[in-house]
Amino acid sequence: MATPQCCQNPPTVDPVYGKGQVVEDFGGLKAYITGSPESKLAIILISDVFGYEAPLLRNLADKVATSGYFVLVPDFFHGDPATPEIMKNSKDEWLKKHNIPKGFEAAKQVIAVLKDRGFSAIGAAGFCRGGKVVVELAKYDYINAVVSLHPGPLTHDDIREVKCPISILGAETDPFSPPEVIKQFAEILSSKPEVHSHIKIYPGTEHGWSVRYDINDKLAVEKAEEAQKDMLDWLVKYVK
Numbered sequence: 001m002a003t004p005q006c007c008q009n010p011p012t013v014d015p016v017y018g019k020g021q022v023v024e025d026f027g028g029l030k031a032y033i034t035g036s037p038e039s040k041l042a043i044i045l046i047s048d049v050f051g052y053e054a055p056l057l058r059n060l061a062d063k064v065a066t067s068g069y070f071v072l073v074p075d076f077f078h079g080d081p082a083t084p085e086i087m088k089n090s091k092d093e094w095l096k097k098h099n100i101p102k103g104f105e106a107a108k109q110v111i112a113v114l115k116d117r118g119f120s121a122i123g124a125a126g127f128c129r130g131g132k133v134v135v136e137l138a139k140y141d142y143i144n145a146v147v148s149l150h151p152g153p154l155t156h157d158d159i160r161e162v163k164c165p166i167s168i169l170g171a172e173t174d175p176f177s178p179p180e181v182i183k184q185f186a187e188i189l190s191s192k193p194e195v196h197s198h199i200k201i202y203p204g205t206e207h208g209w210s211v212r213y214d215i216n217d218k219l220a221v222e223k224a225e226e227a228q229k230d231m232l233d234w235l236v237k238y239v240k
Contacts, residue, residue, distance in 0.1 A: 035065030046130030051081025
């Protein structure tokens with residue numbers, strides 16, 4: 001279920017935005033790619049409901065690429081991202097059409113292509129809905145590390161099944177993954193010493209803050225950049 005907070009500050013999508021380029025077929029999906037194709041280290045960014053053409057998300061992809069990664073932002077919605085109108089009038093139908101299992105299967109295809117192309121380590125970060133998809137990936141050996149930022153609703157069982165290094169970055173105000181639930185996830189993960197984990201809740205933030213913020217609001221930018229740095233630090237630690 002999407003809540004109003006899920007849809008706050010929607011991006012003005014731009015299909016040509018960014019320093020990288022859009023390719024028509026990467027594991028069956030269009031994708032924004034950036035960074036060196038010579039790198040053997042890849043990062044997948046999995047968008048929230050508003051899709052892969054969001055400028056702030058592509059900015060983040062370009063930033064991650066400067067650390068030596070080949071970065072992909074796939075179009076998991078096949079040209080049909082959510083809009084404020086969709087989320088207001090037909091969100092249930094849209095969410096059913098673009099459900100988490102479909103996103104998980106599509107992500108596996110992208111990972112398979114990366115491995116076929118010789119990438120030796122792969123990480124993923126997901127936002128809101130994408131934060132759920134990366135947790136699904138973390139239950140298997142598909143990937144080296146994940147970061148889940150202000151994820152959609154996760155269960156205790158989801159976290160118990162995690163097998164790879166995971167960082168969960170949560171908002172102070174979030175109807176999907178409120179701080180008390182994030183803290184419960186931390187307790188579960190602390191009982192799994194074989195799984196490296198990191199949990200952080202950011203004061204003064206709301207769901208979506210890391211990629212949907214007002215670029216003219218200095219404090220909002222600082223909060224987003226703090227989370228983005230923490231995300232990248234985690235990936236650099238394990239995707240190498």
